[in-house]
Amino acid sequence: MASERITLTVPGPDGDREVSLSSPSRVIWPEAGITKRELAEYAIAVSEPFLRANGHRPVSLERFPDSVAGESFFSKNPPKGAPDYVHEVMCTYNSGRRHPQVVLDEAAAIVWAVQMNTVVFHPWASLAADTDDPVELRIDLDPQPGTDFTDAAAVAPALREVLREAGLEAWLKTSGNRGIHVFCPIAPEHEFLDVRHAVIAAGRELERRMPDRVTTAWWKEERGERVFVDFNQANRDRTMAGAYSPRALPGATVATPITWEELEAGVDPAAFTVRTVPTRLAEIGDPWEDLQAHPGRIDTLLEWWQRDLDAGLGELPFPPEFPKMPGEPPRVQPSRARRPN
Structure with a gap:
C-alpha cells in the first residue's frame, strides 16, 4: 500500500x-x-x-x-x-x-x-x-544545574553592557530551552578562532563583574550553580539552533528572537512554539529584521584577549573532537589530573 x-x-x-x-x-x-x-x-x-x-x-x-x-x-x-x-x-x-x-x-x-x-x-x-569568516559573534548563556532561564535573563543585560563597551550591539533570542543566545553582527574580517577568542574575552570580563553568577569554566565540576558562557559554540562547525528553528523538545518550542524590552518585562520561552510563533510574527514582526544592518568589529575584544594573555590567562580547552590546538591546556578534568609529587 x-x-x-x-x-x-x-x-x-x-x-x-x-x-x-x-x-x-x-x-x-x-x-x-x-x-x-x-x-x-x-x-x-x-x-x-x-x-x-x-x-x-x-x-x-x-x-x-x-x-x-x-x-x-x-x-x-x-x-x-x-x-x-x-x-x-x-x-x-x-x-x-x-x-x-x-x-x-x-x-x-x-x-x-x-x-x-x-x-x-x-x-x-x-x-x-x-x-571562513563569521558574520556573527555568538554567545550561549547556558544555565547550569540549580539555575534556569531567569538566571540567564538576569545576566544578559550585563553582557550587553560589556559588548557595548567593546563597540558591539547585542541581539537576543531564546534557545528554545533554558538558555539565551546573544548575537552581535560583525564584519566578516576575522576567522573563527579569532571570533572564539573575542567571545572568551567578553566572557571573562562578564565573569569578573558577576563572579557569583557567571562562569567560563569548561569543566562542569568547576561551574557550580552559575550561568556558563559557552565560548566553544563560537568554533568552526559548532552550531546552535537557528532563529525560528523548532527544538526537539516535548512542547515543540522554537528558538525565538526577542527584544531587550521583552526580556526585561519577563518572557516565558515555553510560550514560543511551532503553533504560536507564526501569530507572534504577524502581530509584532521580526525583532531581528535589522540585525545585519550595522555590523560591528571585534578589535576591542581582541585587545582584551591579548591583555588577558599578557596577564597570564591562557587559551581555554576545545571540544574533545577538535585537534589539539596551540596553547591549549590539557584536556583532562581537574579532579582527574595527576598531581605533582
Missing part, C-alpha cells in the same frame, strides 16, 4: 514550487500532537525571517525519522536526489577535511528539509560566500 502523500504549494523567488510531503499525518511531537504537515506549514509561515537569519549559509540538519521522542542524526552533505533549488557550499572543517554542506536559500528548500524529517536547523555563523 502506498504511503500517504500530499503536495504543498510553496511561494518563492522563482514563483511557486510544488513540494511533495510524505506521511503528513505522522506525529512529530507526541505530547503536543503536532504533525509533519503542521511543521511544513510552520516552515512556510516563518520562511522570510527564517531565511534572513539562517539562509545563504552552511546549515546542519538534525533529522528525526520517527518523532522527537526517537533517535536522530545530523545531516550535512546534500543527499543524492536533492532538488536543484537545494544548494550546497564546500566547507573546510577543523580536521582539515572538506566536503559540501547544505545551503537553504528559499522557502521550498526549508519544506524539502522537513520532508527529509528535519526538526532542528543548525546554521553556521558564516555565509556561503565566505565560509
